[in-house]
Amino acid sequence: MEPVFDSKAAPKEAVLTPMAPEIFRVEKYRKETHDTYTLELRPASGTAEHQFRAGQFNMLYKFGVGEAAISISGNPSLANPLIHTIRAVGAVTKAISKLKAGDTIGVRGPFGSCWPVQEAIGNDVLIIAGGIGLAPLRPVIYQVLAERRKYGKVFLLYGTRTPDDLLYRGELEKWRARFDMEVLATVDRASSDWHGNVGVVTTLLKKLVLDPDNTVAMVCGPEIMMRFVAMDLIKKDFGLDRIYVSMERNMKCGIGLCGHCQYGPTFICKDGPVYAYDRVIGLLARREI
Amino acid sequence: METLEPILAAHPFFTGMSPELLKLLVGCASNVKYDAGDFISREGQDASEFFIIRQGKVALELFSPTHGPITVETLEDGEVMGWSWLLPPYRSHFDARAVVLTRAIRFDGKCLRGKLEEDHHLGYEMLKRFVKIIVERLSATRLQLLDIYGTRV
Numbered sequence: 001m002e003p004v005f006d007s008k009a010a011p012k013e014a015v016l017t018p019m020a021p022e023i024f025r026v027e028k029y030r031k032e033t034h035d036t037y038t039l040e041l042r043p044a045s046g047t048a049e050h051q052f053r054a055g056q057f058n059m060l061y062k063f064g065v066g067e068a069a070i071s072i073s074g075n076p077s078l079a080n081p082l083i084h085t086i087r088a089v090g091a092v093t094k095a096i097s098k099l100k101a102g103d104t105i106g107v108r109g110p111f112g113s114c115w116p117v118q119e120a121i122g123n124d125v126l127i128i129a130g131g132i133g134l135a136p137l138r139p140v141i142y143q144v145l146a147e148r149r150k151y152g153k154v155f156l157l158y159g160t161r162t163p164d165d166l167l168y169r170g171e172l173e174k175w176r177a178r179f180d181m182e183v184l185a186t187v188d189r190a191s192s193d194w195h196g197n198v199g200v201v202t203t204l205l206k207k208l209v210l211d212p213d214n215t216v217a218m219v220c221g222p223e224i225m226m227r228f229v230a231m232d233l234i235k236k237d238f239g240l241d242r243i244y245v246s247m248e249r250n251m252k253c254g255i256g257l258c259g260h261c262q263y264g265p266t267f268i269c270k271d272g273p274v275y276a277y278d279r280v281i282g283l284l285a286r287r288e289i
Numbered sequence: 290m291e292t293l294e295p296i297l298a299a300h301p302f303f304t305g306m307s308p309e310l311l312k313l314l315v316g317c318a319s320n321v322k323y324d325a326g327d328f329i330s331r332e333g334q335d336a337s338e339f340f341i342i343r344q345g346k347v348a349l350e351l352f353s354p355t356h357g358p359i360t361v362e363t364l365e366d367g368e369v370m371g372w373s374w375l376l377p378p379y380r381s382h383f384d385a386r387a388v389v390l391t392r393a394i395r396f397d398g399k400c401l402r403g404k405l406e407e408d409h410h411l412g413y414e415m416l417k418r419f420v421k422i423i424v425e426r427l428s429a430t431r432l433q434l435l436d437i438y439g440t441r442v
Contacts, residue, residue, distance in 0.1 A: 192359075
């Protein structure tokens with residue numbers, strides 16, 4: 001079967017010095033939830049521009065601690081500031097969470113493949129995010145809304161653990177208020193003062209009327225969530241080449257040399273993180289990978 | 290007089306059910322309305338009914354002495370609520386509270402059980418539909434139990 005969109009062909013800008021971090025300065029620090037925060041960074045040199053495509057990631061280097069691969073969550077049409085939303089879960093991300101405005105950080109990138117935002121023009125767009133998975137998809141939302149007339153219907157389904165874990169609450173409200181975008185959020189559990197949906201993100205799919213032959217689904221969240229979402233989309237007659245997922249493994253070099261993020265015959269840092277589902281469906285079922 | 294039959298026939302839960310069987314069910318159905326905050330059923334009480342939500346939102350809650358009411362699931366337009374009426378001891382396992390103004394079709398469980406016992410074809414058709422919903426909700430509940438957005442998985 002000929003793929004509708006070829007994620008392998010996702011354009012990647014060559015990074016001239018991929019192993020040398022560029023120094024950035026923290027301009028703003030915003031706490032999103034109890035364990036997640038957003039950093040706005042500007043190059044310390046004041047001149048460099050950081051072009052990226054939706055779905056790509058940077059290696060952020062907390063000097064003296066180490067590097068972590070973090071998706072870019074800002075607007076691809078704005079070269080500055082560089083925006084990352086980070087969940088403090090490991091040694092590096094916890095150390096980065098302690099940075100303050102004015103502090104410096106090393107940045108390598110951008111690396112990896114991108115969401116098929118251009119290729120989806122003329123189609124409906126279904127964005128499904130779980131937890132921190134909304135961060136790598138936010139650039140898609142910015143890009144689609146900037147050229148809203150070029151797309152059909154736009155859906156955003158978002159699931160988190162509790163209402164307090166919802167990212168970008170202000171923006172979610174703005175997107176929900178638009179007439180040209182349907183936004184549904186759900187949480188796994190809530191107290192009775194939450195008037196939204198309670199249930200896993202897959203339960204939101206049945207609330208939508210979808211046209212699988214003319215819709216591109218972009219899914220990001222925990223791997224188990226992505227598997228179940230993809231299963232439900234396939235039940236709804238989505239072709240495997242119309243479902244895109246963003247994979248995560250332990251990335252180190254960012255350029256496919258070190259092998260840390262090898263995923264079957266591919267390297268997630270170079271060939272991913274965004275894959276068409278037909279490229280990974282066989283790998284997802286293998287426990288050894 | 291307009292009956293509930295066309296409404297039931299158009300509902301996804303009854304897709305594929307013959308008009309003859311639907312006619313049997315209509316006798317047990319009635320239109321109901323709940324204001325926001327109304328309890329539709331309470332944990333431990335008789336579960337003598339099930340509902341097809343036409344419009345609105347219902348929260349299924351459990352009360353914890355330390356955390357107050359905890360919502361474990363919400364149900365909306367087109368969804369089915371309640372299966373405790375099917376099996377003894379016919380007791381509700383959750384509180385069901387209307388989150389917003391909710392309109393539904395209520396089926397009298399005792400009336401239905403009688404008809405399902407009398408007509409096993411109707412009984413099988415209903416059970417098939419309920420099992421599908423139970424499987425979907427069990428699968429969703431398993432995902433919820435995994436706490437997939439946490440750091441464990």
